[in-house]
Amino acid sequence: MTQSPWTTHNPGGGRRVVVTKELPGERWLQTLIAADCRVEVSDSRTILTPAAIERAIGDECAAVIGQLTEAWQAPLLKKLAAAGGRVLSNYAVGFNNIDIAAATRLGLPVGNTPGVLTETTSELTVALTFAAARRIAEGDAFVRSGSFADCGWLPMLMLGKLLWRKTLGIVGAGRIGTTYARMMVEGHKMDLVYHDPFPNEALEDYVRDYGAFLETHGEPAVTCRRAESLDELLAAADVVSVHTVLDESTHHLFGARQFAAMKPHAIFVNSSRGPLHDEKALVEHCRTHPDFYAALDVFEDEPRIQPGLSDLPNVVMVPHLGSATGWTRQGMAVLAARNAVAMLDGAPVWNRPDVLVFLTAEAPAAAPSIVNADELGLPYFNDAMEERS
Numbered sequence: 001m002t003q004s005p006w007t008t009h010n011p012g013g014g015r016r017v018v019v020t021k022e023l024p025g026e027r028w029l030q031t032l033i034a035a036d037c038r039v040e041v042s043d044s045r046t047i048l049t050p051a052a053i054e055r056a057i058g059d060e061c062a063a064v065i066g067q068l069t070e071a072w073q074a075p076l077l078k079k080l081a082a083a084g085g086r087v088l089s090n091y092a093v094g095f096n097n098i099d100i101a102a103a104t105r106l107g108l109p110v111g112n113t114p115g116v117l118t119e120t121t122s123e124l125t126v127a128l129t130f131a132a133a134r135r136i137a138e139g140d141a142f143v144r145s146g147s148f149a150d151c152g153w154l155p156m157l158m159l160g161k162l163l164w165r166k167t168l169g170i171v172g173a174g175r176i177g178t179t180y181a182r183m184m185v186e187g188h189k190m191d192l193v194y195h196d197p198f199p200n201e202a203l204e205d206y207v208r209d210y211g212a213f214l215e216t217h218g219e220p221a222v223t224c225r226r227a228e229s230l231d232e233l234l235a236a237a238d239v240v241s242v243h244t245v246l247d248e249s250t251h252h253l254f255g256a257r258q259f260a261a262m263k264p265h266a267i268f269v270n271s272s273r274g275p276l277h278d279e280k281a282l283v284e285h286c287r288t289h290p291d292f293y294a295a296l297d298v299f300e301d302e303p304r305i306q307p308g309l310s311d312l313p314n315v316v317m318v319p320h321l322g323s324a325t326g327w328t329r330q331g332m333a334v335l336a337a338r339n340a341v342a343m344l345d346g347a348p349v350w351n352r353p354d355v356l357v358f359l360t361a362e363a364p365a366a367a368p369s370i371v372n373a374d375e376l377g378l379p380y381f382n383d384a385m386e387e388r389s
């Protein structure tokens with residue numbers, strides 16, 4: 001039994017599920033209750049420590065829906081497995097907070113929530129890019145402080161950067177990187193350069209066809225090319241936005257050398273994971289290069305920020321809001337609940353790109369996304385199952 005502040009739903013349920021933060025919407029909870037789960041939800045607004053989560057798991061716990069802010073290392077995973085845990089369902093698409101290898105060794109499936117964050121996070125990245133380019137946060141503070149009332153419109157007040165027809169560089173051309181790139185290319189006619197270990201032919205074809213479409217309307221085409229190296233991208237781009245996963249190979253992908261290799265007036269955008277950038281080096285670069293801007297949704301030592309960052313006018317920051325729309329956060333909650341229920345029921349794993357079907361009443365009897373399904377040898381959903389469901 002966990003201590004307050006926890007709220008218990010369906011106390012008579014036969015399978016105990018611990019949810020380490022209150023989640024938006026009702027559907028996720030109904031999904032768990034319909035699957036005979038007793039659901040214990042933490043009311044805490046602060047990040048639970050591993051010790052607090054261990055206490056919540058107790059001696060018997062079938063599943064946990066956890067948060068990206070929690071460090072799920074081997075001891076905590078062991079505790080969950082020992083309590084009879086059959087799944088850790090992360091309320092996030094990213095899972096760098098979890099030792100996946102340790103979970104796999106323990107036979108513990110780990111769920112995540114892809115497919116409902118793509119457009120939402122891309123839109124936030126667009127918003128951040130323009131907030132930096134057009135100095136939105138500085139302007140807002142200027143008006144609120146009464147300074148605008150003092151000086152009025154001025155020919156040289158807060159001049160920003162025009163992005164129209166400039167060059168966008170994305171590092172990582174996966175789902176979110178690609179969607180953001182398309183928003184910037186289509187909306188602002190930016191040429192695109194991307195860096196990724198794999199060519200993204202679909203993206204290249206799309207931009208080529210879009211360029212041809214523009215030409216039929218008498219406008220110059222837009223272009224897309226894959227940079228062989230990160231340095232090649234950094235030299236070419238006016239905006240550099242990072243969309244790679246965080247692992248050992250990408251930790252501090254952006255440090256003093258990379259910032260120095262960017263154009264002096266460039267904008268650096270990070271809405272992926274904070275440790276992709278060396279924040280101390282970023283502070284120093286922004287301090288010594290006032291025309292360079294940084295737009296951050298994530299921080300190296302989140303939720304703490306590097307000293308000096310908040311003093312810099314050429315940095316705009318928001319508190320990890322990439323997925324923060326009601327639709328997305330409710331969708332993530334439903335996917336996290338469905339991952340948990342499917343693993344408790346011994347259901348197969350979905351392996352098709354479209355997970356939105358899980359938000360409907362026709363949700364298949366499957367887990368939307370289990371990141372270590374291959375390693376655990378879990379069965380995948382197939383067409384025959386579709387006919388039966």
Ligand code: DGY
Nearest residue numbers: 091092093094322323
């Ligand atoms: C995720 O799900 O990984 C996002 O960072 C949440 O905004």
